[in-house]
Structures are given as C-alpha cells and as structure tokens.
Amino acid sequence: MSVFTPLHESDIKEFLIPFNVGELIRYSGIDGGSENTNYFVDTRDSEGQHHSLVLTLVERGPVNELPFFIELLACLHKSDLPVPYSIADRTGLALHTLKDRPALLQPRLSGKHPDQPTIGQCAALGEFLAALHKASCTGRLQRHNDRGPDWVLKSAQLMLNKQWQDDAVWLIPALKQLCDWYKTTPRLPEAIIHGDLFRDNAMMTEDKVTGVIDFYNAATGWMLMDLAICVNDWCVSLPGEDKLSLDPQRIDALLQAYATLRPFTEEEKSAWPYVLQLAALRFWVSRQQYASQHQNKAGVLIKDPDYFRQTFMLHAASANTNLTPHS
Ligand SMILES: Nc1ncnc2c1ncn2[C@@H]1O[C@H](COP(=O)(O)OP(=O)(O)OP(=O)(O)O)[C@@H](O)[C@H]1O
Numbered sequence: 001m002s003v004f005t006p007l008h009e010s011d012i013k014e015f016l017i018p019f020n021v022g023e024l025i026r027y028s029g030i031d032g033g034s035e036n037t038n039y040f041v042d043t044r045d046s047e048g049q050h051h052s053l054v055l056t057l058v059e060r061g062p063v064n065e066l067p068f069f070i071e072l073l074a075c076l077h078k079s080d081l082p083v084p085y086s087i088a089d090r091t092g093l094a095l096h097t098l099k100d101r102p103a104l105l106q107p108r109l110s111g112k113h114p115d116q117p118t119i120g121q122c123a124a125l126g127e128f129l130a131a132l133h134k135a136s137c138t139g140r141l142q143r144h145n146d147r148g149p150d151w152v153l154k155s156a157q158l159m160l161n162k163q164w165q166d167d168a169v170w171l172i173p174a175l176k177q178l179c180d181w182y183k184t185t186p187r188l189p190e191a192i193i194h195g196d197l198f199r200d201n202a203m204m205t206e207d208k209v210t211g212v213i214d215f216y217n218a219a220t221g222w223m224l225m226d227l228a229i230c231v232n233d234w235c236v237s238l239p240g241e242d243k244l245s246l247d248p249q250r251i252d253a254l255l256q257a258y259a260t261l262r263p264f265t266e267e268e269k270s271a272w273p274y275v276l277q278l279a280a281l282r283f284w285v286s287r288q289q290y291a292s293q294h295q296n297k298a299g300v301l302i303k304d305p306d307y308f309r310q311t312f313m314l315h316a317a318s319a320n321t322n323l324t325p326h327s
C-alpha cells in the first residue's frame with residue numbers, strides 16, 4: 001500500500017498552481033512503498049512541454065529534517081546524479097504542505113528496479129556510489145546516523161536477550177567478535193551515505209543507473225557501509241537458488257568499479273569482513289523491530305528478517321573472507 005492519504009483531482013490541481021509545470025493531464029497513486037503517499041502526476045505547460053512528476057506526501061520518518069534532505073538532493077542533482085530533487089515553485093519554495101502533510105514535487109525518474117541485477121548493473125551501481133560519496137556537497141552537509149554501528153550493536157544485544165534466544169549458541173560468539181573489532185575504533189573514511197540502497201531504491205535502464213530514490217536514511221557514515229549494504233542485497237543468490245550465497249563476480253564488479261573512482265584505504269580493506277556483518281545485522285534488527293511493531297496489521301508489507309539473519313550468519317562464519325576490496 002502506498003496511498004495513505006487519498007488525493008482528489010482538485011487537490012492536485014490546486015497544489016500545482018504555484019509551480020511552473022503547467023496544467024494537470026493525469027495522475028495515479030503509486031503501488032509499492034510503505035512509508036509515504038506517492039502519486040505519479042503528468043502535466044503540460046503552455047509551450048506544450050510534458051512534465052512527468054512524482055508528488056510525495058511525507059507521512060512519517062524524519063519530517064523535521066526535510067530541509068537537510070532537500071538541500072542534499074539539490075546538491076546531488078547539481079552534481080548530475082539522477083536523484084529526486086524537490087522542484088521549487090516560482091518563489092523558490094520547495095517544501096509545501098498538502099492535507100496537513102509536508103509535500104514535495106519531484107521529477108519522475110526513468111528505468112526499472114533491477115530485480116535480478118547483472119554484473120554490468122553492479123558495476124554501474126559501484127560507479128554511482130563512488131560519485132555519490134565524492135559529490136562536493138557531502139563535505140559541507142552533516143547528519144547524525146541514527147542507524148550507525150553503535151545503534152546496531154546495542155540493538156542486537158537487546159534482541160539477543162529477547163527475540164533471538166534461539167540463535168544464542170552461534171550469535172553470542174559472533175557478536176563478541178564484532179564488538180571486539182569495533183572497540184578497536186576503526187577509522188574509516190566518511191561521507192554522506194545513502195544507507196538504504198536496495199534494488200527497490202534504484203532504477204536502471206540496461207546497464208545505466210537512471211534513478212536512485214528514498215534518501216531518508218542518508219546520513220554521515222562510513223562509505224564502506226554503503227557498499228556492504230549494496231553487496232548484501234545486490235550480489236546474493238537469485239530467486240530459484242534455494243541456498244543463500246554470495247556471487248563473487250557481481251561483488252567484484254561493484255567493488256572494482258567503485259575503487260576506480262575512489263580507491264579503498266588499507267584500513268577499509270581489513271575492515272571489510274566486519275562491515276559486511278554490521279550491514280547485515282543493521283537490517284536484521286530493523287526488519288525484526290518493524291515485524292514486531294506491525295504484527296497482524298493488514299496492508300503493511302513486512303520484509304523478512306530471516307534473510308538478514310542468514311546473511312549475518314554467512315558473513316560471521318567467513319570473517320576471514322577473501323572478498324577484500326581492490327585498491
Ligand atoms: N522520483 C521517482 N521517480 C520514479 N518513480 C518513483 C519516484 N519516487 C518513487 N517512485 C516509485 O514509487 C515507489 C515507492 O516510492 P518509495 O520507495 O519512495 O516509497 P516509500 O513509501 O516512501 O518508501 P519505502 O517503502 O521504500 O520505505 C518506488 O518503488 C518507485 O517505483
């Protein structure tokens with residue numbers, strides 16, 4: 001479900017008045033997505049130009065921090081990255097209100113979510129991530145990462161004491177090993193990271209990234225964490241393969257393409273096996289929390305926590321993985 005606040009034609013027409021996008025031609029609610037209300041909106045201006053747009057009502061999430069996200073996306077757009085920047089109205093205002101909710105108008109990005117990513121698509125993702133991390137805006141914008149390693153390790157410990165007791169035998173030593181590594185205070189280079197770049201937040205046309213959406217987890221963090229999050233979703237076994245496994249070819253393509261633009265430091269190379277674990281644990285925790293909070297609620301898409309339990313177990317078991325990033 002992704003229309004939490006239904007809109008009528010007259011609501012959208014009125015909303016569009018201050019913008020330079022012309023008249024409404026058609027609109028439709030977007031299926032998929034679980035946080036916000038999204039509508040595709042098509043308009044035509046007085047010169048006959050067609051505009052394909054997305055209207056978002058922000059329903060939950062870090063509403064008070066919208067100015068940060070608007071500024072970040074404006075800056076990434078200036079760096080030529082295909083992101084849903086907020087279109088400003090004739091007075092320069094990007095953040096509007098509709099039905100008592102913050103409302104944003106963005107360009108509709110082309111392409112499809114890559115369900116079964118190819119090696120070429122993983123390489124394109126690597127290039128996109130490097131460009132994102134190197135974009136000049138990430139030097140001046142900062143945001144605290146409330147899903148960073150401290151939160152992950154603390155929350156995992158709480159989960160272990162409650163819902164994850166059945167996993168205690170292997171989980172206790174695995175968490176201890178990870179905590180011991182984290183106590184060495186690894187100094188990994190930081191930037192503004194996306195933090196949630198799963199396949200359903202990317203759009204591609206063949207081997208080209210044509211859009212990356214949903215920046216609401218973007219924050220200051222280890223750049224390596226973005227790579228690990230992507231590896232855990234983009235470079236694993238495809239549907240039909242019953243056992244979870246990593247695909248070294250897709251991982252290699254992603255990491256090599258990234259490192260061509262931003263070579264890894266020596267500390268990043270040795271941290272990689274642990275960051276892969278942290279990235280898996282981060283989503284095991286957040287999916288488990290979401291599943292517990294939304295148990296038996298109709299219309300809520302619960303993503304499977306067990307996928308990340310298995311991913312974490314796989315990484316913990318091969319902590320001396322040879323999937324070291326290339327320089
Ligand atoms: N700017 C855009 N261009 C094209 N399609 C978009 C755009 N924004 C959103 N979409 C489509 O709408 C769907 C839902 O959007 P989104 O993922 O942002 O929903 P959400 O409810 O805010 O977040 P989520 O469920 O991922 O937490 C996306 O999967 C995508 O297909």
Ligand SMILES: N[C@@H](CCO)C(=O)O
Nearest residue numbers: 196198283286287303
């Ligand atoms: N991408 C996340 C959900 C949104 O943060 C997940 O798959 O668990």
